Amino acid sequence: MVENGNACPDSAAVQEKRGLRMPHIYVILFALSALAALATYIVPANQYDRVQGPDGREVINPDSYSSVESSPATFLDFITAIPRGLVDAGEVVFFTFIIGGVFMVIRHTGIIENALDRLLRTFAHRRVLLIPVLITLFAALASLIGTQELALVYIPVLIPVVIALGYDSITAVAIALIGTTAGFTAGVLNPINTGLAQQIAGIETFSGAGLRTVLLVVMVLLGSWWTIRYAQRAAKDPAMSLMAGEPEEQEKQELYGGAQSAEPRRMTLRQKISLLLSLPVLGVTVWGVSTQGWFMIEMAGMFVLLLLIIGLVSGLKPSELSTSFSEGMRSVLEGAIIVGVARAVAVLLEDGLVLDTIVHALGEAVGGLPAALAAVGMFFSQTLFNFVVPSGSGQAVVTMPIMAPLADLLDVTRQTAVLAFQLGDGLTNILYPTSGYFMAALAIAGVRWEKWVKFYLPLFGLWVVVAIGFLVLAQVIGWS
Structure with missing residues (x-):
């Protein structure tokens, strides 16, 4: 059976996929x-003192680790963790709402359909080129300004374009x-992870950019190859798409699949x-994020301004704009x-005073490794810690005051320790469900987390191999 020019996925195959659905x-x-919550009863409560660090940020004093009175989670703490998580993650939650609203308003103006038609005519015979071109562009921007959250801006624009070209929502999400x-992980000139971590470690800011540039190229090549491989397979046989049988995906296919008209729009x-x-609004937004420390609140405000300009000037009445x-x-x-629910995990660990205990234990585990494996051990420690603190700057101020002097003891250069932090932080930001912006991105695209994991895990494995390879190389050459 054929619909919108594509073969419909075999119902048996869809049922089989549904039978494997995760919770x-x-x-x-x-x-x-x-x-x-259980960990707060088992893990001893300990804390580091907080002191002022680079740029006035609060960092831990690695010599101040001491036990404190235990504060295990009560039943009330547990049942209120989700509401408190929603409050803590309020910026991301409401930014997600606003992005969803803005995109729908723009869609109702008809602008998306017209722009879509132009793009389809441009890439009709070379559609696969769109994937590596955009991945490279987004990687370059993230490597310079260090803002993974811009993926939340890219995805609503990519969804209709990518689907109209014959691919699926996961392809669009993957590109962003x-x-x-x-780009963020390699962090060639990234102030948020590279710059801050190097300041805390006491090394020259943005030094070692050459090796990080090579890392960026390798990661982009692997990421582009994996995305193209999946996209072409799903386009050739829609039953192979991880989104096959999803009602929301079918609606998108019906809406955008036949977007190209006989006559140019x-x-x-x-x-x-x-x-x-x-355009000036978008330009000011990028400027604010990259140079003024703007984040979700400021970005959300600029997007509210954007929807008012586009909606009203394009001809939508105020009531139509509000409904959209x-x-x-x-x-x-x-x-x-989901963003707020995920935050509940960190809320319980922080309130239970066991977060610093986890940091200390990870540092101790790395300290017990032979020198040849110390950098790799740092990478895995940072990877594990990123589950509870999925923030680049947050992870830097908590872990680098420990990892930098530990690197000296283990005969690992501090530059290599910073790279281990970058890799451990970056690669899992689009894997762990505790990463707020990542879960918001999936929500905007209508892609379930378990679907994305099936797509990303093999690439994640390849990137981990690359990470280990670069860390071993840095160790061997004494990179500084």
């Missing part, structure tokens, strides 16, 4: 929260997440003016709530 992400996160993650004058007026905005927020409701 709902709420179930997984609730179980993790329960384990975190793999590109930004490769033309933008109206009002649509052109609205897009022209939106509400519809868009409803479409990302589940994913936005």
Whole structure:
């Protein structure tokens, strides 16, 4: 059977995939929260003192580790962890709502359909080139300004384009997440992870850029290859798509799959003016994020301004704009709530005073390794810690004051210790469900976490091999 020019996935295959479905992400996160609460009874409570570090940031004093009075999670702590997580993650939650609303408003103006038609005609006979070009572009930007969260901006634009070219939502998400993650992880001139970690470690800011540039190229090449491989396979046989049988995906295919009309679409004058007026808003947003320390709140405010400009100038009445905005927020409701539910894990560990105990234990584990494996051990320690603190700057201020002097004792250069931090932080930012912006990105795209994991795990394994290889190389050459 053929629909919209594509063969419909075999129902038996879809049923088989459904039979392998993992538990709902709420179930997984609730179980993790329960384990975190249990850990507060088992893991001893210890703390480091906090002191002022680079740029006025609060960092830990590695010589101040001491035991404190235990504070295990009560039943009330446990049942309120999710609401408290939603409050703590409020910026990401509401940013997700606003992005969903903005995208729906733009869609209702007709601008997306017209822009889509132009792109389809441009890439109709070389559609696969779009994947490596965009991954490289997003990686370069993230490597310079260090903002993986810009994937939240890319994804709503990519979804209709990629689906209209014959691919699926996972392909669109992969282009954005793999590109930004490769760039952020390599962090050639990234102030958020590389710059801050090097300042804490006491080495020259942005030194060692040559090796990180090579790492960036390798990661981009592998990420582009893996995404192209999946996209071509899913386009050739829709039953091979991880999104096969998903009702929301079918709606997208119906909406965007036949986007190219016989006659070229033309933008109206009002649509052109609205897009022209939106360019300064986007430019100010990128400037604010990259140079002024703007984050979710400021970005959300700029996008509210964007939807007003595009919606009203394009011809939507205020009531139509409001209805479209509400519809868009409803479409990302589940994913936005998941962000807060995931935060509950860290809330319980922080309140139970066991987070510093975990950091100390990871440092002790690395200290027991032979020198040849010490850098690799640091990488795995950072990878594990990123589960509870999935923030580049947050992880840097907690772990680098310990890992930097530990590197001296283990005959590992501090530059290599910084690279181990970057790799341990970056690669899992698009794997762990405790990563707020990542779960928000999946929500905006309508992709379930377990579907993404099936796509990403093999690439993650390849990137881990690359990470180990670069760390061993850095150790051998005494990289500094």
